[in-house]
Amino acid sequence: MPGASSTEAPALTPQFCFNEKLLRDFLRLSRSTIDDSIAQNLNALLTPAREGFDPSSTAVRQTDSKARKSIDPNTCSGFKNNILFPSWQTRSDVLNYCAGVATSPDPDDPDLILRETESARDRERVVNERLDPYSARFFPREARTESLANLIRNQRTVEEIIRARTWGMVSERCGDSSSWEAALNSWRHSNQR
Incomplete structure (x- = not known):
């Protein structure tokens, strides 16, 4: 092809x-x-010169999709x-x-130990939202x-x-x-x- x-x-x-x-x-x-x-791949499948060149085909611009030759x-x-x-x-x-x-x-996840450490640290964390409203935010690393x-x-x-x-x-x-x-x-x- x-x-x-x-x-x-x-x-x-x-x-x-x-x-x-x-x-x-x-x-x-x-x-x-x-x-x-x-579109280019399909156009490459056409064999335009099979019927010979028709000079009248260039007289009018072919913009209609029906004017396209089927393959x-x-x-x-x-x-x-x-x-x-x-x-x-x-x-x-x-x-x-x-x-x-x-x-x-x-088992070969390079961030596995880091995520487990963060998770353990997060469980031990004391959150006082009154002092720091953003301290409750925790975004664990995605595996x-x-x-x-x-x-x-x-x-x-x-x-x-x-x-x-x-x-x-x-x-x-x-x-x-x-x-x-x-x-x-x-x-x-x-x-x-």
Whole structure:
């Protein structure tokens, strides 16, 4: 397929997930390669000179979305099956793996001792709100698993929005009336064999 290519899946390790910058960068790069440039990727699938050049086509500016040529169904199918869905599946695999890491115990948490010390100190603290109204405030450090869980939750929401927007353009140009969830599940089912 011209234009787009799927992003390589990273090595899935807890260290990858806990490196939130690396995780965000992978998701951003994968989305920018396929979803953010979906119009260009779909335009690259057209073969404009198949019927020959029509000089009258330049007489009027084509701004109507109906004037866009639809893409050959086989070409569309190839793009969806070989580029779009594998990219989505890779991101789903990463998010699912990291969600599992976020819900697992984390014996290697570097801030665990510090949080336990703060918690013990907080239990022993005497608070006199009359003298210091802000002394009752205590903001415990968030465990890195909690931080990762929040990141995964946010990224899944972003993923839903991006896939809906991308699929809107794909279905408009390729004539696919199914939802992106149904199309992706159908692709997953056909690739399990």
